[in-house]
Amino acid sequence: xxxxxxxxxxxxxxxxxxxxxxxxxxxxxxxxxxxxxxxxxxxxxxxxxxxxxxxxxxxxxxxxxxxxxxxxxxxxxxxxxxxxxxxxxxxxxxxxxxxxxxxxxxxxxxxxxxxxxxxxxxxxxxxxxxxxxxxxxxxxxxxxxxxxxxxxxxxxxxxxxxxxxxxxxxxxxxxxxxxxxxxxxxxxxxxxxxxxxxxxxxxxxxxxxxxxxxxxxxxxxxxxxxxxxxxxxxxxxxxxxxxxx
Numbered sequence: 001x002x003x004x005x006x007x008x009x010x011x012x013x014x015x016x017x018x019x020x021x022x023x024x025x026x027x028x029x030x031x032x033x034x035x036x037x038x039x040x041x042x043x044x045x046x047x048x049x050x051x052x053x054x055x056x057x058x059x060x061x062x063x064x065x066x067x068x069x070x071x072x073x074x075x076x077x078x079x080x081x082x083x084x085x086x087x088x089x090x091x092x093x094x095x096x097x098x099x100x101x102x103x104x105x106x107x108x109x110x111x112x113x114x115x116x117x118x119x120x121x122x123x124x125x126x127x128x129x130x131x132x133x134x135x136x137x138x139x140x141x142x143x144x145x146x147x148x149x150x151x152x153x154x155x156x157x158x159x160x161x162x163x164x165x166x167x168x169x170x171x172x173x174x175x176x177x178x179x180x181x182x183x184x185x186x187x188x189x190x191x192x193x194x195x196x197x198x199x200x201x202x203x204x205x206x207x208x209x210x211x212x213x214x215x216x217x218x219x220x221x222x223x224x225x226x227x228x229x230x231x232x233x234x235x236x237x238x239x240x241x242x243x244x245x
Contacts, residue, residue, distance in 0.1 A: 007134040014138020017123070021115045021139075022146045029147045032059045033154020039063035043155050050151035054144065055083050055113070059151075081213050088222060089117040096124050096131040104133060111140035193232050201225035 005013075029050070036046045036059065053059055058079040065075045090109050097105050112120075116139050124131050205221030212220055 010132045010134040011138035014132075014135040014140075015142045016138075017119055017135075018116070018139045018142040018146075021119060021143050024115065025143060025146045026150050028056055029150025030154040030157075032056060032063075033151040033156075034158040035060060035063045035154075036151070037155045037158030039066040041066070041155070043152065046151055046155035047148070050148045053079065054111070054147060055079070056147075058083055085114075085222060086112065088226075089114070093117065093120055093124065093131065096120075096129060097133065097136075100133055108133075108136055108140065111144050113143060116140055116143050193229065196232060197225050197229040200228045 032050070033046055036049060039062075041049065041063070049059055049062065053062070061078055061082060062075055065078065070078075086109075089112060093112070094105075097108060100108070119139055120131055120136060123135070201221045201224075203221075204224040205217050208217045208220040
C-alpha cells in the first residue's frame, strides 16, 4: 500500500532539505549581525532589519552605507536595485505555484532567498516542474527563523568584535555563495555547460558595470548568461537528430 504523504510530512521534508542552508545561514547571519552592530544599530533595529529586509547582501550593504553616512533614500534605492534579482528567481519558480492563492504566493515570494531558490529549483527539476506548497513553507520558514536568530546572536556578541574583517566576517556572504555554487554544479550532468554559463555571467556582469548601477549589473549578467545557457542547451538537444539525418 502506498503511503500518503500528508501536509505535515511535506513540511518536515522541507525542514530537512533546508539543513545545508541552515549551516550556511548560521555563519553568514552571525556575520551580518556583527557588521550591523558595528554600523551602530541596536538589537531591536537588527531584529527589524533581519525580519523585514531578510537579504544577506542587502543587509551588508545597509550596514556599509550607514557607516558611510549615506542618506535614507540612497540606502533604500541601493537595496532595491541589489534585490531586483528576486524578480528572476520568482519567475523561475512561479509555474510550480500557479494553482496556489495570491496570498500563499505572496508569503512564498517574501521568504524566497538565493539559497532557498537553489534548493527549490533542484526540487523542481527532480519532480518534473512541481513543488509542494507545504514543502516550500518548511524550507522557507526554517531558513527565515534561522537567519533572524543568527542575526540576533551576531548583534548580541558584536560588542566584543570591533573589527569584523579581522575574522573574515565581511567575506562570509561571498564564501557561502561560492560553496552553494560548487555544491550545485557538482551534481549536474552537463558540467561544461554550467562552467560556460558561469563564465558568461561574470563577463556580462563586468562588461555591463560601466553602463548600469551596481546591483543591476548582476541582474543584467545573470539574465544574459541564462539566455546563453538556454541557447547552448537547445543546441545540444538538436545535435543527435542533426547528426543522424
